[in-house]
């Protein structure tokens with residue numbers, strides 16, 4: 001298991017919440033310590049609040065730009081339409097789902113299940129190659145927490161030492177002002193995020209109605225609006241990194257998804273150990289002569305970590321790959337005149353043997369399964385019909401003999417129009433010969449609606465078998481066949 005990789009023969013520091021001071025390089029690692037409890041809880045299980053220091057560096061800059069792009073997509077998403085349909089809509093109450101403008105109904109559940117399967121296998125392949133790059137760069141929790149709420153907190157309360165000091169200080173007008181301002185803005189942002197989430201569920205038009213209509217008309221909608229806002233406020237103001245370490249299952253799966261070739265945020269222990277504080281005017285060669293590596297035990301990588309871990313202990317479940325430690329360490333390395341990249345994106349084999357990413361048999365297997373499933377999904381999507389019809393014999397009805405000697409059966413027809421346009425639909429009895437009548441005349445399906453109607457099928461006694469006769473009905477629009485329905489016609493036994 002990669003996440004518990006041992007670093008034989010080297011000395012490591014004990015993992016602990018970020019400390020301001022440098023630590024002695026002579027402490028040997030207490031393996032039972034950081035493996036037996038998480039950095040955000042003490043031995044009694046009480047929460048240890050993390051005060052990550054502000055980060056500066058190229059990765060943080062790139063992540064900031066990328067986050068702005070993601071936030072733009074997230075906030076604009078509900079208003080973007082493709083062929084009149086939203087970009088993404090997960091309307092669970094009405095069981096209607098829209099992905100990239102394509103409407104999916106409960107009848108498309110197999111396609112949906114296949115898409116979910118492809119998604120999960122894609123995640124497995126991606127994680128096996130790139131580790132948890134998703135968590136650090138694109139996960140909405142990390143993006144919102146680190147790029148929105150954390151930045152706001154820094155702007156109001158200052159960097160980590162000022163925040164710690166403010167929290168320890170007795171209540172004063174300045175403290176009350178800062179706390180009220182921070183939590184007020186946090187709640188306002190949470191309200192906004194909650195509303196965006198709601199608009200991905202019910203659509204922005206329905207959300208707008210909730211806002212402008214009298215509250216009594218949308219009690220459930222308002223309850224969700226407030227519930228989501230409180231939930232996000234709780235997550236970003238209090239729960240924070242605990243969502244990644246306690247709730248999200250993805251981090252827990254990484255021990256089975258990662259292997260020695262996966263790219264992760266890794267500390268180059270071969271270069272960094274044996275760590276030791278940098279003495280004044282100490283030269284690089286002198287450090288090497290003294291048996292010391294490049295790590296100057298400054299603890300900056302721990303101080304910036306939003307989950308409070310020490311990446312020098314190896315890959316850990318709590319690491320969300322936010323790259324903050326990479327930036328912090330690069331800054332330190334540049335300052336002391338060592339090459340950057342002591343903490344970098346690398347695989348275990350890359351660090352131990354200088355190997356590049358390898359296409360292992362396990363990865364080949366994942367890719368094969370993923371390709372097969374993706375191809376199947378593509379076939380299912382391209383052959384998906386615009387309408388989905390079912391025909392069942394009307395409950396409790398028997399066959400009837402007409403005055404002219406024909407036999408008739410009554411059916412219930414249910415048709416879903418999956419498109420966003422009106423569809424005229426025609427039903428033809430294809431086998432055996434007979435007549436088919438839609439009650440109420442022609443059938444025109446309103447867009448994105450389910451229509452229920454009755455059908456009367458009449459057969460001549462000569463075309464019928466004893467007991468039940470199989471029927472084949474074609475569903476057409478504009479002369480194009482959309483679907484073939486099969487059912488049974490019940491008649492008298494010989």
Ligand code: SF4
Pocket residue numbers: 265301304305306307308309310311318319320321322323324325326
């Ligand atoms: S160890 Fe580094 S990459 Fe991982 S969460 Fe902490 S700061 Fe981010």
Ligand code: SF4
Pocket residue numbers: 267272275294295296297298299300301302312328329330332342343
């Ligand atoms: S920031 Fe770099 S030099 Fe400083 S303790 Fe971490 S790994 Fe060592």
